[in-house]
Amino acid sequence: MAGAHPRRASLEKLGAIENTFSSIAREELVKLEEVLPNKENVSDLIPNIEALVRMSDLTLGSVGVTPPESTAPLPPPEAGSVVRVPPGVRVIPVSLSVQGINYRTLKNVLQRIETNVRLLDMPTITFEAGSDAFSLTLYAYAYQPPQVVKQ
Numbered sequence: 001m002a003g004a005h006p007r008r009a010s011l012e013k014l015g016a017i018e019n020t021f022s023s024i025a026r027e028e029l030v031k032l033e034e035v036l037p038n039k040e041n042v043s044d045l046i047p048n049i050e051a052l053v054r055m056s057d058l059t060l061g062s063v064g065v066t067p068p069e070s071t072a073p074l075p076p077p078e079a080g081s082v083v084r085v086p087p088g089v090r091v092i093p094v095s096l097s098v099q100g101i102n103y104r105t106l107k108n109v110l111q112r113i114e115t116n117v118r119l120l121d122m123p124t125i126t127f128e129a130g131s132d133a134f135s136l137t138l139y140a141y142a143y144q145p146p147q148v149v150k151q
Contacts, residue, residue: 034117036143040092045140048118053098056108061097061133085141092140099133106134113138 024032042065053060085091098109113120121139128134 035119036089036141037118038142038144040090040140040142042092045092045094045118048116049094049096049138052112052116053096053109056112057105058098058100058109061099062095064095066093066095088144090142090144092142094138094140095135096138097133097135101127101132101134 046063046065049063050060110122113122119141123137123139125134125136
């Protein structure tokens with residue numbers, strides 16, 4: 001049986017991954033769930049983003065969430081960024097318009113996005129000339145591990 005050896009090796013590798021995963025402390029799994037939840041949790045995401053904006057002394061004008069799609073292509077990447085999303089990861093695009101920008105508030109909101117517990121990327125930011133408003137796009141992520149069928 002020529003195909004049995006590679007399949008057995010794959011199953012052994014999967015078993016090793018499961019053993020490693022099961023050895024992770026429950027507290028660490030809870031932290032991981034906060035960074036990369038297994039559900040979109042849009043109802044938690046919007047208040048989280050609103051708080052980031054408010055704590056930076058900015059005013060949230062509008063927020064829009066696009067339904068997540070695991071296969072949605074991301075816009076053309078900048079140098080050094082990821083082109084494809086790993087299997088099981090869903091991208092949740094969020095568009096914001098914000099008012100009250102100055103150097104300090106912009107720096108604060110960028111720092112809060114960068115250090116937020118939930119994983120967020122900011123691929124675009126657009127400033128409006130002669131205005132204290134700007135728009136930005138954030139990507140939040142959710143991860144649903146593929147279901148493995150054991151035989």
